[in-house]
Amino acid sequence: MTALAPREVALEGPRPAEAVPSARVVSLRRLWRLKWGVAAAGVMALIVASAVLAPWIAPHDPLQVNIRHRLGPPAWLPGGTAAHPLGTDQVGRDLLSRVIYGGQVSLLVGVCAVLVSATLGVLLGLAAGYFGGRLDWLIMTLVNVMLTFPFVLLALAVIAVLGPSLVNMIAVLGAAGWPIYTRVIRAETLSIRERDFVVAARALGLGHSRLVFRQIFPNLVSPIVVVATLQVAQVIVLESFLSFLGLGVQPPTPAWGNMLGEGRVYMLNSWWIAAFPGLAIFCTTLVINLMGNALRDWLDPHLKL
Amino acid sequence: MKRYLGRQVVQLVVVIIGISVLSFAILNVIGDPVLLMVPETAPKEEHERIRKLLGLDRPLYEQYWKFASRAIQGDFGRSWYGDMPAFRLVMERMPPTLYLTFAGLGVALAIAIPLGVVAALRRHSIVDNLCTVLAVGGQAMPIFWLGIMLIIIFAVRLQVLPASGYGTWQHFLMPSFTLGAFLAPITMRLVRSGIIEVMSMEYIKTARAKGVGERLVVVKHAFRNACIPVVTVIGLQFGQLLGGAIVTETVFAWPGVATLTVEAIRTQDFPVVQCAVVLLAVVIVVVNLAVDTIVGFIDPRIRVQA
Numbered sequence: 001m002t003a004l005a006p007r008e009v010a011l012e013g014p015r016p017a018e019a020v021p022s023a024r025v026v027s028l029r030r031l032w033r034l035k036w037g038v039a040a041a042g043v044m045a046l047i048v049a050s051a052v053l054a055p056w057i058a059p060h061d062p063l064q065v066n067i068r069h070r071l072g073p074p075a076w077l078p079g080g081t082a083a084h085p086l087g088t089d090q091v092g093r094d095l096l097s098r099v100i101y102g103g104q105v106s107l108l109v110g111v112c113a114v115l116v117s118a119t120l121g122v123l124l125g126l127a128a129g130y131f132g133g134r135l136d137w138l139i140m141t142l143v144n145v146m147l148t149f150p151f152v153l154l155a156l157a158v159i160a161v162l163g164p165s166l167v168n169m170i171a172v173l174g175a176a177g178w179p180i181y182t183r184v185i186r187a188e189t190l191s192i193r194e195r196d197f198v199v200a201a202r203a204l205g206l207g208h209s210r211l212v213f214r215q216i217f218p219n220l221v222s223p224i225v226v227v228a229t230l231q232v233a234q235v236i237v238l239e240s241f242l243s244f245l246g247l248g249v250q251p252p253t254p255a256w257g258n259m260l261g262e263g264r265v266y267m268l269n270s271w272w273i274a275a276f277p278g279l280a281i282f283c284t285t286l287v288i289n290l291m292g293n294a295l296r297d298w299l300d301p302h303l304k305l
Numbered sequence: 306m307k308r309y310l311g312r313q314v315v316q317l318v319v320v321i322i323g324i325s326v327l328s329f330a331i332l333n334v335i336g337d338p339v340l341l342m343v344p345e346t347a348p349k350e351e352h353e354r355i356r357k358l359l360g361l362d363r364p365l366y367e368q369y370w371k372f373a374s375r376a377i378q379g380d381f382g383r384s385w386y387g388d389m390p391a392f393r394l395v396m397e398r399m400p401p402t403l404y405l406t407f408a409g410l411g412v413a414l415a416i417a418i419p420l421g422v423v424a425a426l427r428r429h430s431i432v433d434n435l436c437t438v439l440a441v442g443g444q445a446m447p448i449f450w451l452g453i454m455l456i457i458i459f460a461v462r463l464q465v466l467p468a469s470g471y472g473t474w475q476h477f478l479m480p481s482f483t484l485g486a487f488l489a490p491i492t493m494r495l496v497r498s499g500i501i502e503v504m505s506m507e508y509i510k511t512a513r514a515k516g517v518g519e520r521l522v523v524v525k526h527a528f529r530n531a532c533i534p535v536v537t538v539i540g541l542q543f544g545q546l547l548g549g550a551i552v553t554e555t556v557f558a559w560p561g562v563a564t565l566t567v568e569a570i571r572t573q574d575f576p577v578v579q580c581a582v583v584l585l586a587v588v589i590v591v592v593n594l595a596v597d598t599i600v601g602f603i604d605p606r607i608r609v610q611a
Contacts, residue, residue: 144316145323147541148589150548153566157331157578160570237447241552244449245567264453271457278450286445293441 037294040287047284051103058097059083062254066092071270087272090262095272098254099280105255106284109170109239110232116174118228121181122220126212128182129189140186143179151176155238159247169248173235180231184223192216222299230292233285240281256281309601317590324586325376328579329369333361381580384569391576395562395584401471402561403588405484406550408477410539412485413492421496422528428501436493443490448549452483452556469558480557487549488542495538499531506530533604540596544589 050057072088073080074095080087086095128139155172162168192198193216201215242248243257244264251258256277263273339355356362360371375381381391424433459479460468470476503509504527512526513519539546551563558564562581569577 141319141323145320145327148320148544148593149324149327149586150544150551150589152548152551153563153582153585154327154331156567156570157328157582160573160578161331233445240447241449245555247570260450260453267453267457268461271461274450274453274457278447278453281447281450282445285447286442289441289445 040290060094060097062101102256113173117177121178125182125185129186146179233288328582382576391580408481409484413488416489417492421493425500440490
């Protein structure tokens, strides 16, 4: 596409917004966006640290029941105490401690499921893009089937058969998340396959596996990192939805999703039980998305997702 | 056009077969229907007897064939609890789901189109930056949480809207906004990038040179062309939109297919689960086909490319 020269635009009055920005402005703008990404990474580090260090920083035991202090409001509301900054839930457990511990489940499931689906998806994408032909058709048909269908529904059905547990959830979310990697990696592989260095390597007589893993794969690391980062956020939302429905991590283990599900029952009087775990999910996904966008701008600005 | 349509129909059939295999496999390969009916402690002979009775000792492809040939006739078996054909049970719940989906789509478009157009025409302005913030925030929002917060604010605190249920237009407001907020961010981004792309095209310059007013240039020349990618992606995203409707339904106790499916999963009523999965797939695929056909009709380039 041709950029508009300012003179041509002037036909219909000045339109400064469409003037081509200078190189300095562009780099400043990129830095501005990356700044958000860096800030987001800082917040993410805090979230991860609080989940990992939960036993040391949580003010209370997340499973300790205290019926006398049940449904206590957050500290800044009338009736709240400084001992429970975010209030207590329906059996008097400290909400702040449960939110801190809840991050463990979400982050664990998010990272493990993404590792599973990235491995599957990248391998299938490389196979489809590199070998082409029938294999490509077969894999891409499968991708289309998976992408048209609302994944939530399949996950629900599979969990219902397998029974809810942490491992099953990682398996389901991992097995279902691969198509997006396959689609991105296949498209990239198709174009890299024709590049001179690959053709030269093939002319030197390298075998398929060396061509794919030594020549093509190293060029795919940045799109994989970008997609995987953004997918962690998706997986966390899905995990919390499954737990919210009672099909994920089972109570009393604290997970943001099941806390939200339990809190829903009490929202008439005690809004905080549902509000804070949800806020934690929102902040985490927001921060991960910002990081993913910044990574994309930094590593691979042309990547289309 | 005929060849294009032919290819689309073939794809439709492939996808539906794929989904039916998946939903069959979920119950019959991953799970074991016999274990759902007979307690594990029952004698082995009893397990074998039921297995034979249900035809589960036959090879899998034979079982699938039986399942598929019945399913085509709308026979997914009877609900194990409702004492009704699963097909009828699911079809009765289909209209509320579709109403909600389209209401959500409407809300998303009502938010996304004006904001996207303004953001594209005034790039890097306050409106544009505000839109970016909204889009990034909206994409990170778990919609089941958004729904609960809306209930807490509008139903519990202000008491202006019903918290859940179905029937009047007030019941539609919160669910359709929740679902709309799910689809609006990506749609807004598409509208924005579509308009930006189109505005630098030669025919826009031509229109301006002819002396067409700026408003007309945007509405008639730019917006129409920017719509094509938007319509295509909404078609592709329809499955995700239905997925969002599933989440929304469970929050607002909306009497649609999703609530039925979640109930059926809780009670392990598998004919209903299978039937719902397959029928939703059919709806998604048909909508995709319709969208592709419409887009192919509007834009001949796509017909040739496909």
